Amino acid sequence: MNEAQYDVVGLGNAIVDVLSHADEDFIVKHGLPKGGMTLVDRDASHALYDDMGPATEMSGGSAANTMAGLASLGGQPAFFGRVCDDQLGRVFAHDIRAIGVSYETPPAANGAPTGRCLILVTSDAQRTMQTYLGSSAEFGPEDVNDAVIRTAAVTYLEGYLFDPAPAKAAFRKAAEVAHGADRRVALTLSDAFCVDRHRDEFRELVDGHIDILFANEDEITALYETSDFDTALKAVRGKCEIAVLTRSEKGSVIVAGGDVHEVGIEPVAHVVDTTGAGDLYAAGFLYGLTHGHSLPECGRIAAICAAEVISHMGARPDVSLKELVAGKMG
Amino acid sequence: MNEAQYDVVGLGNAIVDVLSHADEDFIVKHGLPKGGMTLVDRDASHALYDDMGPATEMSGGSAANTMAGLASLGGQPAFFGRVCDDQLGRVFAHDIRAIGVSYETPPAANGAPTGRCLILVTSDAQRTMQTYLGSSAEFGPEDVNDAVIRTAAVTYLEGYLFDPAPAKAAFRKAAEVAHGADRRVALTLSDAFCVDRHRDEFRELVDGHIDILFANEDEITALYETSDFDTALKAVRGKCEIAVLTRSEKGSVIVAGGDVHEVGIEPVAHVVDTTGAGDLYAAGFLYGLTHGHSLPECGRIAAICAAEVISHMGARPDVSLKELVAGKMG
Numbered sequence: 234m235n236e237a238q239y240d241v242v243g244l245g246n247a248i249v250d251v252l253s254h255a256d257e258d259f260i261v262k263h264g265l266p267k268g269g270m271t272l273v274d275r276d277a278s279h280a281l282y283d284d285m286g287p288a289t290e291m292s293g294g295s296a297a298n299t300m301a302g303l304a305s306l307g308g309q310p311a312f313f314g315r316v317c318d319d320q321l322g323r324v325f326a327h328d329i330r331a332i333g334v335s336y337e338t339p340p341a342a343n344g345a346p347t348g349r350c351l352i353l354v355t356s357d358a359q360r361t362m363q364t365y366l367g368s369s370a371e372f373g374p375e376d377v378n379d380a381v382i383r384t385a386a387v388t389y390l391e392g393y394l395f396d397p398a399p400a401k402a403a404f405r406k407a408a409e410v411a412h413g414a415d416r417r418v419a420l421t422l423s424d425a426f427c428v429d430r431h432r433d434e435f436r437e438l439v440d441g442h443i444d445i446l447f448a449n450e451d452e453i454t455a456l457y458e459t460s461d462f463d464t465a466l467k468a469v470r471g472k473c474e475i476a477v478l479t480r481s482e483k484g485s486v487i488v489a490g491g492d493v494h495e496v497g498i499e500p501v502a503h504v505v506d507t508t509g510a511g512d513l514y515a516a517g518f519l520y521g522l523t524h525g526h527s528l529p530e531c532g533r534i535a536a537i538c539a540a541e542v543i544s545h546m547g548a549r550p551d552v553s554l555k556e557l558v559a560g561k562m563g
Numbered sequence: 564m565n566e567a568q569y570d571v572v573g574l575g576n577a578i579v580d581v582l583s584h585a586d587e588d589f590i591v592k593h594g595l596p597k598g599g600m601t602l603v604d605r606d607a608s609h610a611l612y613d614d615m616g617p618a619t620e621m622s623g624g625s626a627a628n629t630m631a632g633l634a635s636l637g638g639q640p641a642f643f644g645r646v647c648d649d650q651l652g653r654v655f656a657h658d659i660r661a662i663g664v665s666y667e668t669p670p671a672a673n674g675a676p677t678g679r680c681l682i683l684v685t686s687d688a689q690r691t692m693q694t695y696l697g698s699s700a701e702f703g704p705e706d707v708n709d710a711v712i713r714t715a716a717v718t719y720l721e722g723y724l725f726d727p728a729p730a731k732a733a734f735r736k737a738a739e740v741a742h743g744a745d746r747r748v749a750l751t752l753s754d755a756f757c758v759d760r761h762r763d764e765f766r767e768l769v770d771g772h773i774d775i776l777f778a779n780e781d782e783i784t785a786l787y788e789t790s791d792f793d794t795a796l797k798a799v800r801g802k803c804e805i806a807v808l809t810r811s812e813k814g815s816v817i818v819a820g821g822d823v824h825e826v827g828i829e830p831v832a833h834v835v836d837t838t839g840a841g842d843l844y845a846a847g848f849l850y851g852l853t854h855g856h857s858l859p860e861c862g863r864i865a866a867i868c869a870a871e872v873i874s875h876m877g878a879r880p881d882v883s884l885k886e887l888v889a890g891k892m893g
Contacts (some may be wrong), residue, residue, distance in 0.1 A: 241725060271623075282657060282838050283657070283658075285661060286661045286662070287658040287659075287661045287879060288654075288657070288658060288661075289619055289620070289621050289877070290619070290620035290621070290654060291620070292617065303618070319649075319650055320649055320650040320651050320676070320677075321650050324618075327612060327613070327615075327617075327618070328617040331615060331616050331617045331618075332616070336775045346650070347650075378720060401802075453639070470673045484737065547619070549617065
């Protein structure tokens, strides 16, 4: 195995976020599952947008946010995900390259427009997301560059991309190529509703095909159909090399073989918007893991990155995470 | 004269802002006039964008920001400005309507894409702007709805829109219609470089054709080709009914007939981005003026609105200005 050229290559939705403040009544009026992500078609996306307040557009996409975080930390990430050759597609491509992520997926010349995620942020800093996948859903095995996968230490798969069938095929191909090159494969479960839609496949993947699993409390309990975190923790133990379980303000738990490491949160003066918390946690963890840090150190870097992103609107870092982590880790 | 249906109708560029943090070296490297606005063509805009860091897209445009501020204050504003029927055009139209501005200019089915303003915010909170006008420059007299002008208490003209000839013709038409209906006409000089480009026309306008003038210190001294603020103040006195001169941290001066009112600034804990400071000052002032406030009160409302917008990234309010002002004015 040659030295890795990339630390992590992410496969996920290539999406522009449309962020707006909303009150609880708006969430209720539109029957949205608060705190979750729902897939919607173009018409439903337009109808909700028409009723939303003034918004801000920022590049998003879960794995794309994680790769942006890795770049901000000084790592070497790459990303595969599909946009259309339209204004929002150019925004997505600009932002991910500008932060330092290698991104070479060609934009689709036609087909659906670039996907967008309408994010309603309530005053409790919770985000409720409605995603129109657009050209993101057209991602397929042909968009995966095997050479890049082979040279990345970790291939990182976004659970959200399990919804469209061709993307799922791309995941399986990427995981096979990565393992064939003796690299590691990571998966994030993304969302409890997403787990409900794909429980059997996720379980089968986690049991032997995934090396590093990221899940929050809702997702891991949904995966094992339990309401108890410790039961879920026992269920995932031994299934993959490392399971990283995040629990919001309760911190995170890293399960690796017989070891369990509990990691506290990094304090935040004022939580503004939790969008991207899990994505940036994963960025910090994967940066640590690919740069020789111990698992507790990986958790600490992850917590610092998550704390930064929830202190402002938007799912990508506002400051250099490299400098931030250097300042905090001493 | 019937009661006004709109408090203010604004005519200006319909633009989406593309905001990014930048360091001083970047400004120098690209030879940009710091703190100013430069017009660029599409290729130059793309070239600068390619070199910029990750960005956030938010609706902008000077007069459009002012109308958004008026809506947030609880006023009744309308806006005329031209976008293309593309993704950024839909973003602009959504945001201005969502905040409560009447906006009926039809998007252009073809021609140039929607205009955008690349805004580089340095760590001193100064903003340096490069604008590609796009479809904004195609605004002309046919886009002005005389009926709306006649029923607006104030018609507000953005100096930036003096650059394209058809827009200038639209301004003259709107001013004539407004005065014909016994309404007031306001003008903002927008930018010192803009004043340099149109000094003679602005002087001729200010001398008898404009009722309310907004200018910052750089702009009013550029208009009268002096380096001394007091000289400029004396020069503008008597030329229009009200001249509102803003001086950044020195506050503002309102000149009306023989009266001069000095208004202090509203303190801000941390100035993040001065984009929109003048636009929101004008919003507060015009709201006060059209709601029966005295000139010093107008200045105070204006200062509160300006303080809000410079405390965060972006040129439109982040909170309800109506509630903010009610809380501060008691």
